[in-house]
Amino acid sequence: MLLFSVVAHEYAHAEAAYRQGDDTAYMLGRLTLNPLKHIDPFMTVLLPVLLYVSHAGFLFGSAKPVPVNPRKYRNYRRGDIIVSLAGIGANLGLYVASAVLFAAVGFVGSMLPRLTGSFEILQRMLFYGMFLNLVLAFFNLIPIPPLDGSHVFYHLLPPEAGLKYRRLYMLGFLPILIVVWLLPGVVTVLLWPATQLMHLALWAVGGFAVSQGVFPT
Numbered sequence: 001m002l003l004f005s006v007v008a009h010e011y012a013h014a015e016a017a018y019r020q021g022d023d024t025a026y027m028l029g030r031l032t033l034n035p036l037k038h039i040d041p042f043m044t045v046l047l048p049v050l051l052y053v054s055h056a057g058f059l060f061g062s063a064k065p066v067p068v069n070p071r072k073y074r075n076y077r078r079g080d081i082i083v084s085l086a087g088i089g090a091n092l093g094l095y096v097a098s099a100v101l102f103a104a105v106g107f108v109g110s111m112l113p114r115l116t117g118s119f120e121i122l123q124r125m126l127f128y129g130m131f132l133n134l135v136l137a138f139f140n141l142i143p144i145p146p147l148d149g150s151h152v153f154y155h156l157l158p159p160e161a162g163l164k165y166r167r168l169y170m171l172g173f174l175p176i177l178i179v180v181w182l183l184p185g186v187v188t189v190l191l192w193p194a195t196q197l198m199h200l201a202l203w204a205v206g207g208f209a210v211s212q213g214v215f216p217t
Contacts, residue, residue, distance in 0.1 A: 001128045003035055005094055005136055006063045009087035010038045013066040016086035020079035022072035030066050040064035043173070062173070065146070077155055084151035091137035098129030099201045106208025116210050123214040130201050134194035142190050144176045145169045 011033050014025035025031050030038070039045070040063060048061035073079025102123055109119035143153035145168040154162050168175055180187055209215065 001125055002132050005091060005129070005133050006044075007033055007035045007038050008090045008094060009136060009140075010063050010066050012086040012090035013068070013083055016083045017066065017068045017073075017079075020072075020082060021074045022069050022079070022083075024069045024072070025066045028067060038063040038066075081152055081155060084148045088137045088140050088148055091133040091140075095130050095133040095137070095197070095201070098126045098133065099205050102126040102130070102201075103205040103208045106205070106210055109210040110208075119210045120213050123210060124216070127214060127216070131198055134197055135191065138191050138194040139187075142176070142179075142187070144179060145171070146173065147176060 011031070014031040017024065018026050018031060043062045043064070045061075068083060070076055070080050073083075105119055105122050105126065109116060109123075112119070140147050141149040143149040145165075150165075150168075154165055157165055206215075
């Protein structure tokens with residue numbers, strides 16, 4: 001579920017950029033749901049493993065960012081905002097789809113009690129589909145470069161402040177890593193909407209669970 005959600009996020013960026021007039025991702029073969037095209041050896045594999053084995057206290061990773069050329073957008077400001085929010089929109093869409101499918105699987109499962117074990121596995125996958133897509137959506141909304149929310153925040157700033165803010169992009173993922181490591185409470189607050197939407201989903205479809213084993217302990 002995590003791999004699919006991350007790939008869908010990047011694909012949405014590529015699709016949105018293409019629709020805004022930028023064919024960079026398309027020409028580089030990134031306008032695809034093939035996960036191999038979106039895996040970055042360091043950010044997707046090595047960094048999460050290193051953080052896990054070192055007991056750093058948090059995990060972090062990402063797919064390979066989709067390359068875009070904003071100069072090709074038909075309208076730079078509108079295109080940049082649309083492309084930046086496309087991945088977040090894809091994750092929110094997958095959250096809703098996972099919730100609907102959770103209920104559908106539970107409804108069918110109630111009529112086929114012999115297959116409860118199989119339906120339990122499906123619903124647990126869909127539970128994580130809801131949870132992980134919410135985390136991806138709202139984490140990426142954090143206005144710290146190079147996350148998607150920073151592209152939107154940049155356009156809200158006065159031109160001079162925006163130029164200074166853009167310099168943070170030269171630091172790569174360092175700013176967000178520092179915040180996650182040193183200020184985890186800030187991240188928790190920023191992810192509060194994700195927590196509330198997860199509670200809402202469980203309130204709406206949790207009653208369709210085929211068993212309590214669906215929910216992680």
